[in-house]
Amino acid sequence: MSKIVIIEDTEKIREELKTFLIRYGYEAAALTNFEKVIQDTLKEEPDLILLDINLPVFDGYYICREIRKQSDIPIIVVTSRDSEMDELMSMNLGADDFVTKPYNTQILVARIENILKRIQGTAVQDILIYKDLKLNLSNGSVTYKEETAELTKNELKILSCLYKNKGKIVSRDDLMDFMWNADAFVDDNNLSVNVTRLRKKLEGLGMEKNIETRRGLGYILP
């Protein structure tokens, strides 16, 4: 499990962010002593740091520079200062990414995932396994027992979303949200067509029981 340290002086954000990250399967620690924030951070040995810029005692730029002197831990700067200048400055000080407040949480998670994937290489799963079904995210193919089929970009996204919520009903709205956040701007009809095709492909592989429609609620991978 990847560990993320949150350096943020607003208590509400700190706590909610911690809850949020834990919900997404990360181990999260929030620092509260800003006097020795740099030592504390390094002591935690995190895999990633979320760093605010406006902080008491030392500002984020300073902390960023100091941590960089001693360690290569990836840093995402999270700030409400949103001009291109601030972004450039953070990058120059060695931050790995820059997210502006108030952030879209999906985007924040995506950035975190991206950076961890880049740093840890294979640590993030590229192959999702569900019963006898193997979903290969890197080449977009799906294998059931011995049979393999290619999926389109959209089908792959639908299936991975349902996989992430396996056993739970995913509403059409949530599925749409997921698709749009992943750059697939599908409309209502498109989605239905894609789900139907995906279902046919899975049936073609011999997987008789696959995606189910729950009328008025959404889809589920049981």
Next chain:
Amino acid sequence: MSIKEYISDKLPFLLFNFILFAVASGIMLLIKMGGSLIFLMFCIWLLPLFTYILIEFFKQKNLYDELNSILDHTDKKYLLSEIMEEPGHIEGKLLYEVLGQVNKDMHEHVKSYRDRENEYREYIETWVHEIKTPIASTRLIIENNQNSITRNISGEIKKIEEYIEQVLYYSRSNNVSKDYLIKEVPLPELIRKVIKRNSRDFISKGISVDIEGVKGIVYSDAKWLEFIVNQLIGNAVKYTQEENGKVEFHTVKNQDNLVLSLKDNGIGIIEKDRDRVFEKGFTGENGRQYGGSTGIGLYLCKKLADQLGLEINLTSELGKGTTVSIIFPLGNSI
């Protein structure tokens, strides 16, 4: 200033001298003094007087001609007292000093307003950054407690964020400052980012999006562009009906520019309103009918685009839809 004007200005003085001279000559004639004496009196009285008037005239004429030519050739006319050379004669010196003082006072007066405006602008910037913190925590709370109620709140929060962003850019647009940073901006990426920001609205209204036709890289400030495109998308979504709504983006590369167009199939704009949509505070027929319009969005887009050196124009057909184009001149685009 002509010699005629000058003389007519000095007329009472000259007339007075003439009359005195005439009276004196009359008396001299009466007491039978010689004509040569009268001529001598003329030489020591009126001749120096005329010479003096002429010299004075040229001095004054030179001074005012110089001032006029400065005024004609500078666009910042208030700088007159800084540009003009200090005249050598007393009247000119006095004028020079007076102008200098007036100018200095005016500068201080203007400066006090400029300071006040800057202070206000700084306050707005700080305020905007401060209010983002509670909004960020609200967003996280919503994210951690998802249900239909928080989903609704989330929609409203998005509106608040949009209004706040408008305030920030409004205050930035009034200032010719170095707030922007020109760098490479890939248009497809930018458009995708803004669409994602508005995804909820697209999805809930069932409006489809087509960005297949967007290609190319421009050189501009990404944040400012994002704001402009976001305003345009906001309008497109707002004025597009629920059924078969469609927003289409595409770019056209011409010889000397790159045109990014955003086309919706919404309600369109009535002809008499079309030319005025970029005016500040103009809401028009659509604003009256649909409400929630402040007449600031497009005005700001235009203003920011001007500062970035971009052209922005709009065509529309009532009932068929609206197309807004942003034109990136060559040199800004590859």
